[in-house]
Amino acid sequence: MAGNDAASGAGYQDEYWVGAYYLAALFAEAFAEGDIGKVTRVEYQRGPLGDVVVYGDSASGQATLDLQVKRRLQVSAKRGDFPKVVRQMWKTVKDQGFKQGIDKYGLVVMRGSKPLKRLGKLAKRAAACTASGPFWTAIDDLNQGEKDVLKAVMDVSESIDSSNVKDVAWRILGSGMVVLEMDPANAESPHRAYLRSWVDSRVHSPRRTEAIVNTIYEFSSQCDKNRGSVDLAGLERKLLSSGHFLTPSLSAPMVVALESMAPVRSEELAPAILGEEPDRFDMDLRHLTSDNVLTDPDEAVRYIADENSLLRSAVNTQKDRKLILCGRSHIPLAALVGYLVGDRGDVRVLDWHPNAEDQCWNWPENDLCAYPHLIRTETGQRGTMAVRFSLSFWVGEDSSASGLPSTIERTVGILDQVVHLSHPELEHCGTLRARSVRSQLQARAYADEFRNVLDSAVSLTSKIDVFYAGPLSVAFEMGRRVASTMHPPTTVWNYEAGKYTWGICLNPRNGQGVGLPKAVFAPDYKKG
Incomplete structure (x- = not known):
């Protein structure tokens, strides 16, 4: 459970939301934080770190991600939960079932810090070394902040095995440690947006998506209390028993709304699609923008266009469905969406007309006008x-x-x-x-x-x-x-x-x- 570095009430909710984040990825059969492939199962209170244990289908076979959830964590060998967490990491690495190079372990922290970022950087550096020696010969390149974090890890390692401190510290850092900063409990956070988009990729309906997200969160809290283990079939049974429909209505058109600069509001869109009750597929990338400037084009392109992206899944699995493309976005992103939609037949496009007297999505002229x-x-x-x-x-x-x-x-x-x-x-x-x-x-x-x-x-x-x-x-x-x-x-x-x-x-x-x-x-x- 989230320990002394997090208030207990908020800590429990954080665990529930992190579990819900991975359950949503399971629901969409998607890739999530942690780099273990498509999520196939989520367990609670099981591993040495154990708040949330995620199973994934990686290129090398089944992988596990053993995570402890913290609202915040001070990197110190003398205070707080850090020594306990490091010892639990060592216990994970030493477990006979741990698969070196495949399985992962580490932290999910709601409130990141520079020391935690340095810890993640050290973990990547240690993982790149095939033996302890090369890692330690290169530590002179570290800045003082990184050296302080490394010393904290070494101090805990000394309490584990005082005769082999450097090897223990290197193995703790380099055997698959991850330090993830995410806050799906925050409704405006990028990871809550991913959670919603994964659910929406299955149901394509904003109203149904929000209802299912709420059910997934409640289910996550139950699983946390009961040390639950959930695969896709179990999650679907839970959602169906809660009264949710898990597939879109294929007879309804689907609005594909691209939002990197401003939202596409349903009430503004409605007059342009009178007589139709479409589902929606939202690609909300506003967390990647600042003052309408896209701060991470690489991530935006990956989100839209990766082989396993939600857009590809929505488009390719419903090839006979009418699409309505609209957005308030950057030009290249719209061209990218169009490229992925391709030359399928029944596609409409709409434009936002901000200069119109009543700002709207309606075309001012019909297709018969010159x-x-x-x-x-x-x-x-x-x-x-x-x-x-x-x-x-x-x-x-x-x-x-x-x-x-x-x-x-x-x-x-x-x-x-x-x-x-x-x-x-x-x-x-x-x-x-x-x-x-x-x-x-x-x-x-x-x-x-x-x-x-x-x-x-x-x-x-x-x-x-x-x-x-x-x-x-x-x-x-x-x-x-x-x-x-x-x-x-x-x-x-x-x-x-x-x-x-x-x-x-x-x-x-x-x-x-x-x-x-x-x-x-x-x-x-x-x-x-």
Whole structure:
């Protein structure tokens, strides 16, 4: 149980929420914190550390993650729970059933600290050494804070085996220790968001998701008190017996809402989908943003596009279901979602219209209304290539001595060819304050013209960099037009604070062919 370093009431709730976090991962058959593969079972009060023991299906076979949960923990060999925790770690490592290199053990801490971060760093460093000697010969590289943490571990190790202190300390640190900082008890925390998204990946309904999350938490508290052991079948039986439906209604459309800059509110969305009662799949990435700046593009791309991502699961297991794509997000993320949705048939896109009198998601015109065709201009013939795509703003208005937009040159270097697709009204004013795209048909048509550019470039370039300014609806549709194998690697860039800082390559190449989408960065990019 959570000990002296945590207030008892809060400590118990922390254990329940950490257990609920792993139960939700079990429910979705997902990967969770701890690096032991897909979660297959969760147990309570079982191991030496033992608050929560998680089983996973790793590449090397069944793995276990033995965790003690603390609200906070002081790293000290003389005070608090730290000495007891270190001894329990040693007991875990010495257990004859412990699988070196596969099983993990350690801490979940709600309130992290610099010493705990240093402890995690030391654990990774020790794990990288195949023997005790190389670890100790390199300790001069440690800073003073890291040396203080190491001394605390050594002091406890001396109380375990005074004749073999260094080997014991190295084995405690390097045999699979993890130090996880998470607070799923906080409703606004990233890990609570993951918990909700895992549940939502099964039921695709915000109302049902919240109800199931509450039941999972209550079930977790019961299991903690009863030393429970739960696999997927047992969890599903519990949820079904509590009156929950665990599958979505496949006849209802599914709204895919991408939220990295602002939420997509159901009450605002409702007028645009009258007559339909859709389920929702929310990709809420706002915990990765600060003042609308995405602080960790790598993590955002992994969340959306990994082979086992919730979006892939939702899209690939329900291929006949109607999708409605919408969002208030960064352009490259929308293109990525569109790319993963692909060319499946029944897909609608919606746009948020903040300048409308009553801010709404409704298209101002229907698909029978005429729309202006894009202007296409080209310079150069063969080699490195950029596509400037200007709908709401003029992309690359500033020019360098070479005649190319300097903001683009700073990102990808000198280009051999540039194709510019632009809204005709931008030729006169540079910025469109009115809606540049006024119907779903227009969004699709503009994306088709983008596809024509990609098709014509297949034999002319080895990669394509896209610089787009316009509604998110066209960004979704752009991504859907990128063919993974036919088109060269295509990167959609993000513009902020006067420059292009990061982008997403939708279809990168690797030694085996087309790889997973990945974040790419400008030379002057600074993380966070």
